Amino acid sequence: MQRRKFIQFLFGAASLALLPARAFAAVWNAAAFQATQADAALTGLGVSKLKSSSLITVVAPDKAENGAVVQIEVTSNIPNTESIAILVDKNPTSLIAHFKFSHGADPFVVTRIKMAETSDVQAVIKADNQYFVAKKRVEVLENGCG
Amino acid sequence: MGVVDMADNMRMRAQLKGEVTEVKVLMTHPMETGRRKNDFGDLIPANFIQLVSASINGEQVLEAQLGTGISKNPYLTFHLRGAKVGDVIKITWVDNLGKTGEGEIAVTAA
Numbered sequence: 001m002q003r004r005k006f007i008q009f010l011f012g013a014a015s016l017a018l019l020p021a022r023a024f025a026a027v028w029n030a031a032a033f034q035a036t037q038a039d040a041a042l043t044g045l046g047v048s049k050l051k052s053s054s055l056i057t058v059v060a061p062d063k064a065e066n067g068a069v070v071q072i073e074v075t076s077n078i079p080n081t082e083s084i085a086i087l088v089d090k091n092p093t094s095l096i097a098h099f100k101f102s103h104g105a106d107p108f109v110v111t112r113i114k115m116a117e118t119s120d121v122q123a124v125i126k127a128d129n130q131y132f133v134a135k136k137r138v139e140v141l142e143n144g145c146g
Numbered sequence: 147m148g149v150v151d152m153a154d155n156m157r158m159r160a161q162l163k164g165e166v167t168e169v170k171v172l173m174t175h176p177m178e179t180g181r182r183k184n185d186f187g188d189l190i191p192a193n194f195i196q197l198v199s200a201s202i203n204g205e206q207v208l209e210a211q212l213g214t215g216i217s218k219n220p221y222l223t224f225h226l227r228g229a230k231v232g233d234v235i236k237i238t239w240v241d242n243l244g245k246t247g248e249g250e251i252a253v254t255a256a
Contacts, residue, residue, distance in 0.1 A: 024240060026209050028196040033213040069217045088215060092181060096215035099224075105200075105207040106166070110223035114179075114215050 033095050038087050041095040045085055047131045056134035058123045067115040067140040074109055074123040081107035083126045090119035115140045156249035160235045161256040167229040171222045171237050179214040195220055198239045202229055229253050
């Protein structure tokens with residue numbers, strides 16, 4: 001194989017290897033997700049000043065029989081909501097997930113999370129470069145982090 | 147048409163209800179935290195989905211970053227406005243080991 005051909009082949013192989021990642025503009029926020037305290041996770045997300053808001057609804061059970069699967073629903077009625085982050089203060093790592101909405105997606109999400117023990121669940125909303133929070137306490141009867 | 151099995155690793159449904167399209171997604175994945183031990187006392191390595199992307203007709207509508215605190219077989223519901231019957235919703239994920247999964251489904255009337 002000629003040198004030029006070989007180099008072209010290498011570039012071809014490299015771009016093929018990158019293909020699966022192409023759908024993702026984002027890079028996983030390791031600093032935020034690996035933080036063991038909620039405050040550090042929020043810092044990792046770039047959250048500075050948090051205000052409580054009654055325009056955020058967090059639906060979760062008062063008591064969870066099994067911490068391995070706790071269904072959480074978050075709705076934001078704050079205008080121009082860009083993202084929703086879900087945190088569990090007392091989990092080994094607090095940040096559970098971060099959702100960014102665009103092009104007609106409502107600021108609403110339902111997902112199922114693990115909870116190590118009884119804790120507040122926080123929903124942190126970003127809107128117009130401000131951050132808002134609502135909390136819901138969930139009592140966990142059986143630990144789900146194993 | 148109700149729930150359709152797009153692939154072994156994903157189940158999806160997208161239903162137009164009035165002005166809102168409700169999309170439900172169930173991804174098959176162990177979501178190992180890296181803190182669990184097997185029967186021999188060895189740590190099971192972390193293996194979890196990190197990024198999920200949802201698009202409609204090729205335009206991104208939702209971008210999710212997940213941690214180990216999402217339950218096994220991650221479940222998501224989200225709502226879209228302006229979607230029509232026949233529009234195609236596509237979901238793609240990638241985990242911490244670089245494995246990917248994807249599925250797509252057309253919006254149906256409820």
